[in-house]
Amino acid sequence: MIRMMTAAALAATFPLAAAAQVAPTATVAEGTLLDVVAEGRVNRVPDIAVIRAGVVSQGATAAEALSANARQMASVLTALKGAGIADRDIQTATISLSPQYRYAENQPPVITGYQASNSVSVKFRDIARSGTILDTLVKQGANQIDGPSLTIDAVDSAMDEARVDAVKRARERAALYARALGMRVDRILMVSEGSDGGAPGPVPQMMVRAEAKDSTQIAPGEQQVSANVRVRFLLK
Structure with a gap:
């Protein structure tokens, strides 16, 4: 999701309840605002x-x-x-x-x-x-x-890695748009964290037999943990 507008025309606040938010501390000079939504992802083996x-x-x-x-x-x-x-x-x-x-x-x-x-x-x-x-x-x-x-036991650690990945992706995307517009990224004005969570992998199906001779095995597979951020950039 990408949204661009001139700074002079912007008056609306960022439309997302955020867990962490950084508001602009100075008046935005004339320029172009770019809102980027990015998802960060990491994979973990369930433990x-x-x-x-x-x-x-x-x-x-x-x-x-x-x-x-x-x-x-x-x-x-x-x-x-x-x-x-x-x-x-x-x-x-x-x-x-x-x-x-x-x-x-x-x-x-x-x-x-x-x-x-x-x-x-x-x-x-x-x-x-x-x-x-x-x-x-x-x-x-x-x-x-x-x-x-x-x-995943250490899901908080995985979430933090996903957040870092989300910010990295947002910065890279902003730089891409700036180059396409013949501009540069001046600074970040606002960061907002969106909904996040892990996407569970397929659940193995087990059949248990009282007289089973073979040992039951559980394949953990891999799960993805994701985090979303919205970042507002100032382009000049």
């Missing part, structure tokens, strides 16, 4: 995987279903901690208990038993080991696994 692992159990009564579920889930939690997963990286996600019904035509539903489920959200800080740990969880009774959600 955090969040996966939900749980247990679904059946029982003739609600108490039996909950009891069986508790025993299986205790084994899963023990396996997680035995694999070196810290307590701060294990968080209960869902606990549920529901009756199971048998339906027959022209008859009211009949409760045939109960189903209990319990799942935890697990943060793996070593993606390379997460597949092996998941295999261990299945052996310990986990029969419900969802995910992974892959993220």
Whole structure:
């Protein structure tokens, strides 16, 4: 997005809520104003995987279903901690208990038993080991696994690099327009940061089988982190 106007005709303020803004400190002399919007980008390999692992159990009564579920889930939690997963990286996600019904035509539903489920959200800080740990969880009774959600741990550092790249791109674009117009970039009058964020890559799909002989693997791929800036230049 490029916008140019003469400085003498400009009276409007910059139309963006900015996280950081530098306003002009002196009266702008006659010249041409150039507004440039630029996006900076950096790529990072995700180093955090969040996966939900749980247990679904059946029982003739609600108490039996909950009891069986508790025993299986205790084994899963023990396996997680035995694999070196810290307590701060294990968080209960869902606990549920529901009756199971048998339906027959022209008859009211009949409760045939109960189903209990319990799942935890697990943060793996070593993606390379997460597949092996998941295999261990299945052996310990986990029969419900969802995910992974892959993220970047040091996202603030990546964002700062993207911001620097955005400013660099804005300056290069301004210099290009100045040359095309037979002018030069005199100075920057205003900098405004726009919306930013990471664009997540494709989420790997996992199939977990209780009798699987092959080790589960998670490919982290690459994610892009981007930042947008708007820069107002004075051309002379």
